Amino acid sequence: MNIYRTYRPRTFAEVAGQEHIKRTLQNEIATGTLVHAYIFSGPRAVGKTTTARLVTRAINCLSRNEGDSEPCNACDACMGILGNKTLDVIEIDAASHTGVDNVRENIISAARVGRAGLMWKVFIIDEVHMLSTSAFSALLKILEEPPSNVLFILATTELHKVPATVVSRCQRFDFKKIPPDAMRARLEHICSLEKKKVDASVLDAIVRLSGGCQRDAESLLDQVLSLDENHIDMEKATRVLPIGSLELVKKFVSSVIGKDAKEALHALDSAIENGIDVGVLCADIVEFLRTALLIKAGAKDLIAESDHEIQERDALCAPVSEAEILALLEYLLAAQRDMRYASLSQLPLEIAIAKMCGVLPQTS
Ligand SMILES: [Zn+2]
Structure with missing residues (x-):
């Protein structure tokens, strides 16, 4: 089983930590005051891409009432996004698309093309700092004159490598490492959904080993749960964890x-x-x-x-x-x-x- 994938948060309420960011984004979604470009910076595995996908669903959700900010995760729009079946959500890993041509092809031309069914066309560009200089200037051009109903969410672990001209066109959110208690609460929640009893000391050890990265914590929990025991204590956990x-x-x-x-x-x-x-x-x-x-x-x-x-x-x-x-x-x-x-x-x-x-x- 892959816990990180199985339990990827589907609502803002399920995201561990990042309280300030969630509050601001949810407020912007509820009041329809989103800007056209965001940049999420911060360490790896702390929820940047997850949050980007949540925003994508929330603004396109067909069942969301005005004033609400959570996606329903059940309507055609939400399902289409969750199943990667829509042409309107384009996720690009800049670490593998560094050429200016790719950006032109994937972003510039796609952004100019009308939407294929969703209310918003969304570009999520992961590791955006990996883009080449010329790719950045192509991106900047479109950020300066954004087509309507197109949203850009840029994510990076190295904000200082993103040109200031690009950053200044975006609303910026600095993601932090997940506080131990928020992470522990999330792990406890997953254990209860899995109907497994994991001792508090084991969860503490996982929190410590993860160094504040949610994905790391969940993959460690994955290893512990794969022991196939209903009650996992420290002695059993040490078989798979270096604790x-x-x-x-x-x-x-x-x-x-x-x-x-x-x-x-x-x-x-x-x-x-x-x-x-x-x-x-x-x-x-x-x-x-x-x-x-x-x-x-x-x-x-x-x-x-x-x-x-x-x-x-x-x-x-x-x-x-x-x-x-x-x-x-x-x-x-x-x-x-x-x-x-x-x-x-x-x-x-x-x-x-x-x-x-x-x-x-x-x-x-
Ligand atoms: Zn929906």
Whole structure:
């Protein structure tokens, strides 16, 4: 199964994140105040093309009432667009059509030809920054004198490579990476539609691994669901996802906080046995404690983790103070420095464990 395709959002409400952009576009659709050209910029896989297709359906939908902004996805126009059966919606991947002739052929002449049945003819040009200079000037010409009922939606991951003359002719929207909670909510929704139970810790791990890219998150979820189990916990998920290290990091941190040097050394040993590089493990522990410090300082907004994961970290580090976390970080940073010269790569981390378990005040 391909989750990304199966569950591609069909309404604005289903799109994860991009709240400000959705609100503005929906308002323009509802009030009939769309401009004739848009440029969507931002990182890959955060919903630019999906949003472009949504706009395309919404403005052509035959069942949409005035004042509404969602497409019905059932009328002839919506179905024709969803099934790629209309000549009025032209999607061009500029990464594969860089020549000026292609743009002339595909855009200039097609834009001048009347519509084939839909209310709006729409050109979606993906990766528009890949167009050649001469292709851009051809595009600019048509943006300067747009035929009526023709809409251009340009999308790019590299806005700085698009000529300012083109950008200035468009309404510009800057798409952002998907916030962890919006992404997690979307993943939970998909799991419920698939009638699968996936543990919260697994979803957190997927959110973290995706780096804010919805498509990446959904393809990771795809791999997890392909395990063909009704209940997927962390242990099962680690068969397909590279998420073993976080569990070890948590175990490591909780044993250090509990001043249990023996358990911390075992966590280190099983990391090495699982082929996790000691330097990577150490960096992950540092990152973990860094987020714990940010949480304690009240700067949760700087952490790209879901609320659930933040709560878990907060609870795990509750017994120690900010000053104590700082002390732990100092030992770990020293271990990172020493690793470069150590004959035995895990030795500096082992020394750090001994020191860390000694630094915290004894609890009764
Ligand atoms: Zn419709």
